[in-house]
Amino acid sequence: AFEHILYSVESGVALLSLNRPKSLNSFNESMHLEVREAFKLIRKDKQVRALVITGEGRGFCAGQDLSDRNVDPNAESPDLGLSIERFYNPLIKSIQDLPMPVICAVNGVAAGAGANIPLACDLILASRSAKFIQAFCKIGLVPDSGGTWFLPRLVGMAKAKELALLGDSVDAESALAMGLINRVTEDDTLREEALTLAKRLAAQPTQGLAYIKRALNQSFDHGLHAHLELERDLQRLAGQTKDYREGVAAFMEKRSPDFKGK
């Protein structure tokens, strides 16, 4: 059983909820390790075809637990690079590399790494009262967890610089308007809407969706020619799935498809 997260699976959807509400679900090492453990379960469990990440309490995640950092002037500087290498970078890679859709349901304030973890997910829903804060600049740090990579791609360089250099709070409606997130929901329906969307995705051709995710995630790293080759390779693989056959057969027979995710 987990202490710092909640984890459950229902109707093909895994729900991972950060559960340190007293410190707005900020990350300590134990929570990182539990999240890592949950990702292992997700990858092993053949039932799971979509993931929802959210948080307990009034916040989504306030980034690193700052009470774990000794900033006494006489103490040696902590090696934050090590923390990024051991914990935050692997988490971002796990989300991006998970071969199924990941929905982030941002249920309240999302600050520091907590504002960037959602950006690594495939779809972002936020409750009306959610806020996104690139809090790093306020304590002399650099946006991590992919923030300086995702932000310019999502909102353009001008906005990215404004968000990262000023660290102002962005409300959910503004985040939607600038293309940072996908949808805004009422506070009390966020989780339900995220789970409904995840169940819909979990009933789709999961392997096909994994290839779509891979193609889009790699698109910024390639020129057009290289990317056309990747699309060719992925289409070759997609054409070998059972769900592709089922999709075409169902279309021709004018019935609903029954996808197995393989």
Ligand code: T3D
């Ligand atoms: O160190 C490394 O490994 C490097 C990696 C860094 C990654 C990062 O994420 S760095 C950025 C760290 N995060 C922040 O700088 C955000 C700090 N938090 C805030 O600015 C504010 O708490 C919020 C804007 C997120 C929310 O403000 P508000 O007014 O709604 O709530 P609050 O009263 O500030 O917080 C509520 C409680 O949560 C409070 O505790 P208390 O007084 O009730 O006992 C507060 O101390 C605690 N809390 C909030 N954020 C953190 C935290 N405790 C520890 N670490 C936090 N990050």
